Amino acid sequence: xxxxxxxxxxxxxTFTARFSATGLAGLExxxxxxxxxxxxxxxxxxxxxxxxxxxxxxxxARWRAVTARALAEALAGKAPQELPPLDLxxxxxxxxxxxxxLAGIPWGRTxxxxxxxxxxxxxxxxxxxxxxxxxxxxxxxxxxxxxxxxGGRLGGxxxxxxxxxxxxxxEKLPAxxxxx
DNA sequence: CCCTAGCGGTGCT
DNA sequence: AGCACCGCTAGGG
Numbered sequence: 169x170x171x172x173x174x175x176x177x178x179x180x181x182t183f184t185a186r187f188s189a190t191g192l193a194g195l196e197x198x199x200x201x202x203x204x205x206x207x208x209x210x211x212x213x214x215x216x217x218x219x220x221x222x223x224x225x226x227x228x229a230r231w232r233a234v235t236a237r238a239l240a241e242a243l244a245g246k247a248p249q250e251l252p253p254l255d256l257x258x259x260x261x262x263x264x265x266x267x268x269x270l271a272g273i274p275w276g277r278t279x280x281x282x283x284x285x286x287x288x289x290x291x292x293x294x295x296x297x298x299x300x301x302x303x304x305x306x307x308x309x310x311x312x313x314x315x316x317x318x319g320g321r322l323g324g325x326x327x328x329x330x331x332x333x334x335x336x337x338x339e340k341l342p343a344x345x346x347x348x
Numbered sequence: 349c350c351c352t353a354g355c356g357g358t359g360c361t
Numbered sequence: 362a363g364c365a366c367c368g369c370t371a372g373g374g
Contacts, residue, residue: 260357260358262356262357262358263357263358280369280370281368281369281370282369282370285356285369290356290357292354292355292356292370293355293356293357293369294355294356294369294370295354295355295356295357295367295368295369295370296355296356296357296358296367296369297356297357297368297369298367298368298369299356299357299358299366299367299368299369300357300358300368301368302367302368303358312368315368317368317369317370318369318370318371319370321369322368323368323369324367324368324369325368326368329368332368349374350373350374351372351373351374352371352372352373352374353370353371353372354369354370354371355369355370355371356367356369357366357367358365358366358367359364359365359366360363360364360365360366361362361363361364361365
């Protein structure tokens, strides 16, 4: 898998972006501490983070900058102005349709799993939509956190509900603890 | 709140 | 083909 892992430091910790030849292919939440922690030795930049020694895509530096800015904006509670090209070639056809629908949810708005299901023409596949959301390789920028359960329930989140709550709060969205 | 039945996509056997 | 997962949902206590 020709891809480059690139750490992206934010106020919420260091994310890891994965870039393929065609764009941002993955984004991982900070591993342990939400608060960036200084290691004993100063962390090496991205020098050794390419497990496959793939040739460096020429636009990578720009993609990284765009990604870092978009992520910073998202975490600061602002709608990202520009996203890097997204490489969503990995998923199934169904998952890609779900992800495309997620990408269309405006900043500061939410949908339910059922609404996404209906939007992609599979009105009874709400549960499968939830599963596909969990497979979203680029959380935050592909806003799977804006998908809630029916009646405003929080629903689930692969990276932990704490993140979902936090991301929703950044967009001034009701934490929706109301269990109907 | 709980429980149940029904649902669809995915991956493993 | 079968089956066991699941970020679901509607309906009934």
